[in-house]
Amino acid sequence: MKKTFALNSPGKDRRRVIETVKNDVRRYLKRERRKPLPEGVDFHDFDCKVGADKLACETKHPAEVIPAIDLIAAGEAAEVYVEILAKPGYRTKKAAAKNGATDTEFDGSGSSDSSETGIG
Numbered sequence: 001m002k003k004t005f006a007l008n009s010p011g012k013d014r015r016r017v018i019e020t021v022k023n024d025v026r027r028y029l030k031r032e033r034r035k036p037l038p039e040g041v042d043f044h045d046f047d048c049k050v051g052a053d054k055l056a057c058e059t060k061h062p063a064e065v066i067p068a069i070d071l072i073a074a075g076e077a078a079e080v081y082v083e084i085l086a087k088p089g090y091r092t093k094k095a096a097a098k099n100g101a102t103d104t105e106f107d108g109s110g111s112s113d114s115s116e117t118g119i120g
Contacts, residue, residue, distance in 0.1 A: 001025075001028050001082065001083065001084045001085075002082075002083045002085075003081070003082055003083075004053070004054065004079050004080070004081045004082075005021040005024075005079060005080050005081075005082065006078065006079050007021070007073055007077060007078060007079055007080060008078055014073075018069070018070075018073045021069060021080065021082075022066050022069055022070075025065055025066065025069070025082060025084070026066070028084060029046065029062060029084065032044055032046070032084075032086045035086075038088060041088040041089065041090065042089055042090050042091040043089040043091070044086055044087075044088075044089060045086070045087050045088065045089030046062045046084050046085065046086055046087065047059070047083075047084070047085045047087060048060045048061065048062050048064075048065050048082075048083065048084050048085075049081075049082075049083040049084075050064075050065055050068040050069060050072070050080065050081070050082055050083075051072070051080070051081050052072050052075070052077040052079070052080065052081070053079065053081050054081045057081050057083065062084075065082065065084070069082070
Protein backbone atom coordinates (compact mmCIF):
# COMPACT_ATOMS: atom_id res chain seq x y z
CA MET A 1 0.00 0.00 0.00
CA LYS A 2 1.46 3.30 -1.11
CA LYS A 3 -1.13 5.99 -0.74
CA THR A 4 -1.52 9.69 -0.04
CA PHE A 5 -4.65 10.42 1.99
CA ALA A 6 -6.26 13.86 1.93
CA LEU A 7 -7.14 14.93 5.45
CA ASN A 8 -9.44 17.77 4.40
CA SER A 9 -12.60 16.89 2.53
CA PRO A 10 -15.34 19.40 1.76
CA GLY A 11 -18.52 18.64 3.65
CA LYS A 12 -16.86 16.17 6.02
CA ASP A 13 -15.56 16.67 9.53
CA ARG A 14 -11.74 16.49 9.64
CA ARG A 15 -11.76 14.15 12.66
CA ARG A 16 -13.98 11.68 10.79
CA VAL A 17 -11.68 11.76 7.77
CA ILE A 18 -8.65 11.06 10.00
CA GLU A 19 -10.48 8.13 11.63
CA THR A 20 -11.30 6.78 8.16
CA VAL A 21 -7.62 6.94 7.18
CA LYS A 22 -6.59 5.07 10.34
CA ASN A 23 -9.32 2.51 9.74
CA ASP A 24 -8.06 1.91 6.18
CA VAL A 25 -4.53 1.32 7.51
CA ARG A 26 -5.78 -1.11 10.18
CA ARG A 27 -7.88 -2.98 7.60
CA TYR A 28 -4.92 -3.32 5.24
CA LEU A 29 -2.65 -4.69 7.98
CA LYS A 30 -5.34 -7.11 9.12
CA ARG A 31 -5.98 -8.31 5.56
CA GLU A 32 -2.26 -8.88 4.92
CA ARG A 33 -1.86 -10.83 8.17
CA ARG A 34 -4.72 -13.15 7.19
CA LYS A 35 -2.92 -14.31 4.05
CA PRO A 36 -1.32 -17.75 4.33
CA LEU A 37 2.36 -17.78 5.22
CA PRO A 38 4.80 -18.94 2.54
CA GLU A 39 6.93 -22.01 3.23
CA GLY A 40 9.63 -21.32 5.85
CA VAL A 41 8.27 -17.93 6.93
CA ASP A 42 7.43 -17.38 10.62
CA PHE A 43 5.20 -14.30 10.40
CA HIS A 44 4.17 -11.38 8.19
CA ASP A 45 6.43 -8.38 8.68
CA PHE A 46 5.95 -4.88 7.29
CA ASP A 47 8.13 -2.02 6.12
CA CYS A 48 6.21 1.12 7.06
CA LYS A 49 6.80 4.76 6.22
CA VAL A 50 4.60 7.67 7.27
CA GLY A 51 4.93 11.36 6.55
CA ALA A 52 3.20 14.57 5.57
CA ASP A 53 4.26 13.85 1.97
CA LYS A 54 6.22 11.26 0.02
CA LEU A 55 9.54 13.11 0.40
CA ALA A 56 9.28 13.73 4.16
CA CYS A 57 8.27 10.25 5.32
CA GLU A 58 9.97 8.40 8.16
CA THR A 59 10.37 4.68 8.72
CA LYS A 60 8.08 3.41 11.49
CA HIS A 61 7.28 0.14 13.24
CA PRO A 62 3.76 -1.10 12.34
CA ALA A 63 2.57 -0.32 15.88
CA GLU A 64 3.75 3.30 15.46
CA VAL A 65 1.87 4.03 12.21
CA ILE A 66 -1.45 5.08 13.79
CA PRO A 67 0.16 7.41 16.38
CA ALA A 68 2.29 8.91 13.58
CA ILE A 69 -0.87 9.66 11.58
CA ASP A 70 -2.34 11.35 14.67
CA LEU A 71 0.82 13.42 15.08
CA ILE A 72 0.80 14.55 11.45
CA ALA A 73 -2.90 15.38 11.61
CA ALA A 74 -2.36 17.41 14.79
CA GLY A 75 0.13 19.52 12.88
CA GLU A 76 -2.69 20.66 10.58
CA ALA A 77 -1.22 18.92 7.51
CA ALA A 78 -3.47 18.77 4.45
CA GLU A 79 -2.47 15.19 3.61
CA VAL A 80 -0.61 12.17 4.95
CA TYR A 81 1.48 9.67 2.98
CA VAL A 82 1.42 6.06 4.16
CA GLU A 83 3.56 3.29 2.68
CA ILE A 84 3.19 -0.25 4.03
CA LEU A 85 4.93 -3.10 2.24
CA ALA A 86 4.54 -6.70 3.39
CA LYS A 87 7.65 -8.86 3.67
CA PRO A 88 8.45 -12.28 5.15
CA GLY A 89 9.42 -12.29 8.82
CA TYR A 90 11.80 -14.74 10.45
CA ARG A 91 12.08 -15.21 14.21
CA THR A 92 15.50 -15.02 15.79
CA LYS A 93 16.47 -16.67 19.05
CA LYS A 94 17.07 -14.34 21.96
CA ALA A 95 20.43 -14.43 23.69
CA ALA A 96 20.42 -15.98 27.17
CA ALA A 97 19.70 -13.27 29.73
CA LYS A 98 22.62 -12.74 32.05
CA ASN A 99 21.58 -11.42 35.41
CA GLY A 100 23.31 -11.51 38.78
CA ALA A 101 21.06 -14.25 40.16
CA THR A 102 22.64 -17.52 41.22
CA ASP A 103 21.19 -20.95 40.73
CA THR A 104 21.33 -21.92 44.43
CA GLU A 105 18.05 -22.82 46.03
CA PHE A 106 16.72 -21.18 49.16
CA ASP A 107 16.68 -23.72 52.00
CA GLY A 108 15.00 -21.54 54.62
CA SER A 109 17.95 -21.52 57.04
CA GLY A 110 18.38 -17.75 56.86
CA SER A 111 15.51 -16.99 59.26
CA SER A 112 16.04 -14.10 61.66
CA ASP A 113 13.65 -15.46 64.31
CA SER A 114 15.62 -15.88 67.59
CA SER A 115 13.51 -18.85 68.74
CA GLU A 116 14.73 -20.97 65.84
CA THR A 117 18.39 -20.13 66.31
CA GLY A 118 18.42 -21.14 69.97
CA ILE A 119 19.45 -17.70 71.18
CA GLY A 120 17.68 -16.14 74.09
